[in-house]
């Protein structure tokens with residue numbers, strides 16, 4: 001059973017410092033990378049952003065006019081409140097803020113998963129993907145931005161990345177914000193769940209990737 005509420009409470013604890021900490025460690029590189037990845041998505045009718053944190057990614061998607069309507073699902077009440085505060089009253093008319101997928105209305109044609117699958121063990125990722133796929137249109141496009149387990153980088157960079165990941169997991173696991181202490185193989189679970197990778201952009205020699213996926217059953221029917 002996926003522990004969405006527990007994880008959300010973990011992120012409530014760090015909601016005020018989360019963005020600042022990310023900026024200290026990564027500067028603006030992730031923001032720029034993510035904005036580029038969003039601008040390469042097709043314009044959609046209804047996008048689900050799941051685990052968007054304090055709403056930076058929502059602003060990027062609105063700036064890019066990526067979708068006519070957005071559902072913004074955040075497990076952390078504090079992160080959800082911060083996201084709501086960031087958006088203008090006019091833009092709010094095309095966003096539904098929710099804390100459970102059961103509150104969503106209609107089907108999604110795009111799903112954005114930014115640094116959220118890394119919070120979970122592979123069984124939970126499978127279960128979360130199942131819940132999402134059940135609420136998707138045929139040919140739904142997925143954008144997954146996250147840390148990658150397998151990539152090529154010089155030995156020292158790889159050691160440094162592994163150390164940073166280890167530290168991040170120690171911290172987030174101890175405050176209840178992750179189910180696991182190790183980075184899951186996200187690509188493997190996405191493929192297992194029937195998604196097909198269409199393209200990929202990478203940052204830091206592939207340590208972070210932004211990959212676009214499609215649900216394979218639909219792909220096969222279309223080809």
Ligand SMILES: C[S@@+](CC[C@H](N)C(=O)[O-])C[C@H]1O[C@@H](n2cnc3c(N)ncnc32)[C@H](O)[C@@H]1O
Pocket residue numbers: 004007008011022050051052053054056057073074075076079114115116119128
């Ligand atoms: C590592 S943070 C990333 C936040 C943001 N995407 C960013 O990159 O700054 C993960 C976020 O996903 C949210 N989250 C975790 N599990 C979730 C779930 N099952 N449904 C919705 N949100 C979830 C957490 O509350 C947290 O805000």
